[in-house]
Amino acid sequence: MKITIIGGGNMGGALVKGWSKAGLAADIVVTAHTQQTLDRLKEVCPGITATLDNSKAVEGADIVVLAVKPWLVEGVIAEIKASLKDKLLVSVAAGIRHERIDVYAMPNIAAEFGESMTFIEEAPKAVVVAELFSKVGQCKIVPQRLMNAGMMMAGCGIAYVMRFLRAMMEGGVEMGFYPDEAKEIAMQAMQGAVSLLRETGLHPEAAIDKVTTPGGITIKGLNELDHAAFNSAVIRCLNIMKNEEFATALEPLNS
Ligand SMILES: NC(=O)c1ccc[n+]([C@@H]2O[C@H](COP(=O)([O-])OP(=O)(O)OC[C@H]3O[C@@H](n4cnc5c(N)ncnc54)[C@H](OP(=O)(O)O)[C@@H]3O)[C@@H](O)[C@H]2O)c1
Numbered sequence: 001m002k003i004t005i006i007g008g009g010n011m012g013g014a015l016v017k018g019w020s021k022a023g024l025a026a027d028i029v030v031t032a033h034t035q036q037t038l039d040r041l042k043e044v045c046p047g048i049t050a051t052l053d054n055s056k057a058v059e060g061a062d063i064v065v066l067a068v069k070p071w072l073v074e075g076v077i078a079e080i081k082a083s084l085k086d087k088l089l090v091s092v093a094a095g096i097r098h099e100r101i102d103v104y105a106m107p108n109i110a111a112e113f114g115e116s117m118t119f120i121e122e123a124p125k126a127v128v129v130a131e132l133f134s135k136v137g138q139c140k141i142v143p144q145r146l147m148n149a150g151m152m153m154a155g156c157g158i159a160y161v162m163r164f165l166r167a168m169m170e171g172g173v174e175m176g177f178y179p180d181e182a183k184e185i186a187m188q189a190m191q192g193a194v195s196l197l198r199e200t201g202l203h204p205e206a207a208i209d210k211v212t213t214p215g216g217i218t219i220k221g222l223n224e225l226d227h228a229a230f231n232s233a234v235i236r237c238l239n240i241m242k243n244e245e246f247a248t249a250l251e252p253l254n255s
Contacts, residue, residue, distance in 0.1 A: 003132070004029045004061035006054055006076055008041050011092055012067030014112040018136035020045040021114065029057045058083040063132065066091040066101070073098060090129055094151060103129045104144075106151045108158050111136035117157075119150030152238045160237060165190065 003019065005012045008030040016030050025047030031054050032038050038050035051057050058064050058080045068076055070093045077089075077100050084100070091101045102125055107118040116137030120126045121144050130139040142150060165186050172182030196207055212219045225231075 001062045001132070002027050002029070002060050003063050003065065004031070004057045005065045005067055006031050006057065006080070007066065007068035007072075008032045008037050008050070009067065010109055011107065011111075012065070013037075013041055014109040014116075015065065015067065015092075015107065015136060016041055016045055016048060018111040018114055018116070019132075020048060021112075022135040024135070029061065031057045054080050055083045058087065061087055063088045063090060063129070065105075066093060068093065070094055070096045077101075088125055088128065094155070095148075104147060105129055105133060106147060106155055107133060107136065108155045110158065117150075117154035119147055119154065121147050148241055149238075152241065157238075160234070161190075 003024065005016055005028065008016055009032070012030065012032075016028055019025070019028055025045055028045075028048040030038065030041055030048055030050050031052060032041075032050075033052075035052060038052065041048065042050050049057075054076060064080070064084065064087050066073060066076060066089065073091065073093045073096045077084075077098060081100070088102050089100060090103045090105050091098070092105050092107060094106070103123045104121040105118055106120075107116040110116050111118070111133075114136055116133065118130075118133040118137060118139045120130050120133065120139060120141045122141055123129075126141045130141055133139045140150065165183070168186035168189070169179060169182040172185060173179055177185065193207070196202070197204065200207070208222065212222065
């Protein structure tokens with residue numbers, strides 16, 4: 001399957017690198033606004049084809065992935081319309097709807113390392129797209145009303161996790177570690193927590209019970225987080241987009 005990615009920036013570039021690592025380099029054509037971006041991608045993924053010509057890039061494709069900034073989507077579609085014909089058009093642009101787009105996908109930049117959490121909106125060709133994105137991480141096909149929720153948790157979520165990690169680092173430095181050491185320690189603690197939950201299938205609170213001694217220091221730290229409204233801050237951070245879609249999004253995914 002030939003894949004053309006329009007816009008090899010942070011997100012498009014991560015997909016190019018992730019799919020290349022998955023052995024698809026020879027099937028990838030990528031475009032960008034500047035040659036510099038293409039040269040950078042070619043340097044790390046020499047097997048791909050890179051061009052500044054969007055229309056030409058689309059000609060031989062089976063799937064076209066739009067990864068330009070949201071405000072450029074309309075113009076790019078107009079530019080490639082003639083070459084698009086019956087090709088599958090996928091967009092990863094946040095919040096942009098267009099009648100020509102067949103499937104909306106919301107990956108994250110961990111796609112570069114095969115660790116994306118990608119949400120694909122229900123559509124006739126969603127399964128084909130999910131198959132492709134599952135080569136760069138996990139995929140979930142969801143109804144339209146859950147796309148923004150998925151984006152907040154997994155797309156923006158990466159940034160929120162980074163903030164928590166930075167806070168751990170700052171606390172570590174205050175206690176005497178060098179920043180690099182503090183970063184390594186915080187990352188390993190995070191990785192350990194994720195592995196524990198994955199391996200045991202435990203609910204986070206059940207795992208927390210394994211770490212806390214009655215009257216001990218861990219519960220004191222956890223309660224400090226509660227006094228500072230940590231849970232509430234995270235929940236509010238994920239729910240900042242108040243719109244109609246969220247107002248109707250009351251039914252759980254697997255109900
Ligand atoms: N970043 C994320 O974490 C993330 C996650 C999910 C979805 N998205 C979505 O992905 C899209 C891109 O975001 P981004 O963060 O990757 O932005 P970005 O880093 O600015 O990348 C955009 C890319 O588009 C290229 N471009 C600009 N005009 C173009 C044109 N006319 N034809 C072809 N390519 C063109 C740019 O080329 P140059 O580099 O040469 O300027 C750049 O490489 C957005 O719609 C965003 O909503 C992003």
